[in-house]
Amino acid sequence: MEKRTVQTTDKTFAGITLKKGKEQSVRRYHPWVFSGAIGSVRGNPREGDTVEVFASDDTYLATGHWSPGSIAVRIFSFARCNPDIAFFRKKLSDAFSYRVNTGIAGNDDSNAWRLVHGEGDGLPGLIVDIYGSVAVLQAHTAGFWHIREMIAGLLPEVTGGLVKSVYDKSEGTLPFMAKLNPANGYIAGESGESAAVITENGFKFRVDWEKGQKTGFFIDQRDSRSLLRQYSKGRNVLNMFGYTGGFSVYAMSNAALVHTVDSSAAATAMADENVRLNFGDDPRHKSFSTDAFSFLAGMKSDYDLLVLDPPAFAKHQTALNQALQGYRRLNAIAIQKIKPGGILFTFSCSQVVSRDDFRRSVFVAAANTGRNVRILHQTGQPADHPVNIYHPESEYLKGLVLYIE
Numbered sequence: 001m002e003k004r005t006v007q008t009t010d011k012t013f014a015g016i017t018l019k020k021g022k023e024q025s026v027r028r029y030h031p032w033v034f035s036g037a038i039g040s041v042r043g044n045p046r047e048g049d050t051v052e053v054f055a056s057d058d059t060y061l062a063t064g065h066w067s068p069g070s071i072a073v074r075i076f077s078f079a080r081c082n083p084d085i086a087f088f089r090k091k092l093s094d095a096f097s098y099r100v101n102t103g104i105a106g107n108d109d110s111n112a113w114r115l116v117h118g119e120g121d122g123l124p125g126l127i128v129d130i131y132g133s134v135a136v137l138q139a140h141t142a143g144f145w146h147i148r149e150m151i152a153g154l155l156p157e158v159t160g161g162l163v164k165s166v167y168d169k170s171e172g173t174l175p176f177m178a179k180l181n182p183a184n185g186y187i188a189g190e191s192g193e194s195a196a197v198i199t200e201n202g203f204k205f206r207v208d209w210e211k212g213q214k215t216g217f218f219i220d221q222r223d224s225r226s227l228l229r230q231y232s233k234g235r236n237v238l239n240m241f242g243y244t245g246g247f248s249v250y251a252m253s254n255a256a257l258v259h260t261v262d263s264s265a266a267a268t269a270m271a272d273e274n275v276r277l278n279f280g281d282d283p284r285h286k287s288f289s290t291d292a293f294s295f296l297a298g299m300k301s302d303y304d305l306l307v308l309d310p311p312a313f314a315k316h317q318t319a320l321n322q323a324l325q326g327y328r329r330l331n332a333i334a335i336q337k338i339k340p341g342g343i344l345f346t347f348s349c350s351q352v353v354s355r356d357d358f359r360r361s362v363f364v365a366a367a368n369t370g371r372n373v374r375i376l377h378q379t380g381q382p383a384d385h386p387v388n389i390y391h392p393e394s395e396y397l398k399g400l401v402l403y404i405e
């Protein structure tokens with residue numbers, strides 16, 4: 001965390017003055033300024049411009065990117081600065097050092113990892129995932145989209161040559177209202193492949209960043225996939241919302257059978273391919289491209305390890321109640337149907353659903369079935385998806401591992 005010392009900078013930026021009494025959250029290093037906290041705006045900023053944030057008494061507080069909307073400023077510095085190439089070189093180097101120091105970068109067993117996790121790395125609006133020597137960049141704000149080429153140019157340097165090319169995948173992540181017309185494609189290094197085989201904890205996965213969801217792979221479930229392997233020995237495993245078979249491949253190392261369910265046929269085809277990459281044509285694995293809810297409704301109680309890793313049920317606060325109901329329904333049917341002595345890995349990746357909310361939903365689901373349920377583990381995000389302690393919202397991934405009698 002930079003100290004809040006006021007330095008002088010030659011550049012002038014547009015200014016946001018907060019309403020009296022609305023500066024507390026910024027003083028506590030929360031990186032968002034909501035539009036309702038703004039008293040006045042100076043300098044007519046355009047979406048993506050750098051703005052400085054001031055308290056109502058004109059004390060400097062922070063610098064960030066302007067985006068007209070509910071979150072009006074996303075802060076990247078609490079010290080006065082000029083956000084030039086040297087500034088971002090330092091930020092990206094810090095992000096890389098953190099991954100080196102936590103044993104994530106440069107690990108031969110796993111060459112897919114997240115280099116920049118938005119607010120978790122003090123760069124709200126920017127995501128960078130590494131697949132071998134390819135970095136996949138996603139700008140979630142106009143601010144980072146405008147400087148994407150500068151960021152891409154810095155990545156080989158700050159990673160000591162590990163990154164050789166950068167693919168920009170911001171088409172689906174930029175705010176629609178910003179009217180930026182992004183097109184996905186390579187923006188640094190040699191334009192190369194659209195997919196590659198990566199290694200995760202020694203397992204191989206084909207990752208297609210061009211056509212796949214998010215940046216191509218759900219890197220954030222790496223630790224939970226690893227945990228699953230401890231419990232899958234000899235079990236009948238059902239991997240619901242399996243995508244490209246992440247949990248399935250780990251389970252195949254010791255399970256009796258593994259079934260992967262996903263509504264996307266492209267995803268289950270990739271799951272089959274990933275199982276084949278690691279285990280050849282193994283009859284223990286089968287995949288089903290169908291709706292999870294109808295699969296669960298029709299299934300018999302044949303499974304003694306279930307994974308429920310659905311997409312975010314709520315993207316916004318307004319959908320919270322509906323999302324909680326969704327988690328209750330899904331978990332109730334799984335808890336009801338799992339074999340006695342079964343283990344359930346259940347997750348929520350909705351940012352607006354808190355850890356307590358999620359746990360309560362699963363509690364209600366369990367109570368409705370009347371079965372005896374113990375909590376084995378409460379899981380979260382791996383270290384390359386760090387939670388910024390000043391920004392509780394960055395804790396989006398919550399998991400419970402349950403033993404059901």
Ligand code: SAH
Pocket residue numbers: 213217218221241242243244245246247261262263264267290291292293309310311
């Ligand atoms: N567990 C995966 C990631 C899951 S992402 C991993 O470790 O890689 C969520 C998945 O749910 C997506 O692949 C999406 O296609 C699938 N999905 C969304 N709605 C669904 C539904 N109603 N039924 C089945 N799958 C669904």
